[in-house]
Every structure is written in C-alpha cells, then in structure tokens.
Amino acid sequence: MVKNLKINIAEVYIVISSYSDHLCEQLRRQYADFLSSTDNIALKIDIRHPDVSHLERRQIDDLDGNYKLFREDDGYTFWFHGYWGKIDLSFESTVLFADSPSITVVKLLTGLCLSLYLSLREGIIIHGCGIVDDKRGYLFVGESESGKSTIASLAGQRTVLSDEAIIIRKQSGNFKMYGMPWVKGIFGNGTAEPDSIFFLRKDSHMELKSLTNAQSAIKLLSNRFYSNKYMMEKVLELCVRICSKMPCYDMHFVPDKELIWRDINEIRTLSS
C-alpha cells in the first residue's frame, strides 16, 4: 500500500508517496521538524516501480554527472543519480521510477523538485548559510569549502537556519529566507527576512567589499542549486531583484567570531 508523507519546506506543501514503509519511516525521522498535515498540496513526488519502458531513450554520458533534464512536449524527463523520472510542465508533479531508492537520493530529489517548482514562482535555493541575529537575516553564500559551516559554527547565540542550503522566496510582497533540510545537517524549520548577503571567501584577513547589483546577481545565480538552462533567464531576474533589495558584499574572513560579527555590525550600521 502506498504511504504518503506530507512536509512543509519554505511554505511549500509537499507530499512524498512511496510503497516502501522503510523509506517513509526514514524520511519521517529526517523531516521531523518539517512535517505537515495540510491537504493543500503544492508539490507531489511519487516514487514508483521502475517501469521506464514508455520513456524515450536518452543517451547519458559520464560528463552529465548526477542530474540531467530533457524538455519534452508534455513536460520533462530527467536523469537523477541513476534513476529516470518525469516532471510536468508546471513542476508540480514528479514521478521517480525507482523501487526503494536511498533516503539520500530522495532528499536530493526533494531539493531538485523544490528548486524547479520555485524557479517558476519567485524562489531559489542557494548554497548558503542563513543566520538570524535580532530578527535580521544574514545570508552567507559560497560553494563547498568556502566557509559556510565555519560561519555557522561561529554564530554563537544567533539562530542558524541552515549551514548548507537556503531558500529565498517572495511571500506577501517581501523576500523571506528559509532553511532547507539538506543532507549534511538538519536545523529547525525557521525563517527570516534577509537583510544582507555576504559572498564568502576564507582568507588570512577580514575584508568586506560592497558589490554592484549586477556583480551580486551573477554570484547569487552561480551559487544556485540545480542549474537549469530552461529557467535561467527567469532565475536571473529573481537574483537581480533580490540583490537590488539589500546590500551585498564580498566577505573575506578569518574564523574569528568576534571579528566576523564586529565587521558585519559595523558595515550594517554604516549602510543603514
């Protein structure tokens, strides 16, 4: 019998359906802070038996990595971590043809589906660490090894939304940022209005340098999850609008809690 798990990530209500009791139970534990009971579902992810005979044959080579999206007349076919799947044109309904994929694959798939869904609805998932300090949301953006986890570990009493993936989406006219439950760490289901964005680089000194809107939009765009050429223009527009709403900085930093927050507070005081 099919099992349904309902979750709420960034106010997007998602249902994940699977025949695997074990998988559903694992997901329920992983998403404990994100469980929902609403029937007002926006995004459906259906994990089914692997009958892919009806899918058009596609050639995948090693260079394509773990993810590839193909545009079809009635939606998209995708390749994801060794499995095939289908997504409808509005990115509201996904089918993954797999018996019992690992929980990691399903969590990554949830990120992919959410990323595609948000790309049509003024939202984006960023490789970032989100920290809330006295109701001010700070987004620290950077690739792997750029220092997101270091910044999170130096947050002190401030609230960390995530040290890996942050969702920014427009809600009721304002941008809000949310923690995305990702593979590495699970933080609570929190949110805040972003106040400023910092593009991270570990260095031997502290330096905050103001960026133009175009510079910051490109940096934000290049740090999004799951690049997708079909939506790139739309996502760039969103990045420009986000970066035009708040100051953005290149942040060279040393792992010193006092120095980091002193400099951030100084520059935010000067710009407000």
Add this chain to the structure above:
Amino acid sequence: MKYEHCPVKIDELAWRKVDDEGIILDMANDQAHILNEVAIEMWNLMDGNNSIQDISENICKEYEVEMEQALKDTMEFAGKLFEKGLIH
C-alpha cells in the same frame, strides 16, 4: 578577427541591463558574464550588421576616445566574446 568582420551574437543567450552594467547569460554553458557601460554599447552593436570598424567608430564618437584606442578595445572585447563562444 579582422576589422571588416561583422560579429553577431549566438542564439542561446539572453542579456539584460542592471543599473550601469550588463549581464550576458550563456544558457548553453550555464555561465553569466558582466559588461561595463562601454562594453554594453559594443555588445548592442554586435548584430551582424556592424563591423569591428563600425563599432569602433561609434565608440570613438560616444566616448571621445582616439580611433586607434577604440579599435584596440573593440578587438580585444570581441576576441574575448569569441573565445567564450558568445559571438560568431
């Protein structure tokens, strides 16, 4: 590239202005590039109808630079775009 060449943008890209700068989106290669004010002017003229010479003359008039310098800058910019596969 010769001065008589008329550069033209490839199909699979988009571009937009943001304040005084421009952003080129190279959808095929999943990359974005930033343009300054002068580069935007050059980029706009790369429509297949203007040669490097024509573009340089325009830059000469608009920004009051010597023709020699304008030609050098336009050639350099077009060369970079060509290397990145953004123009033919």
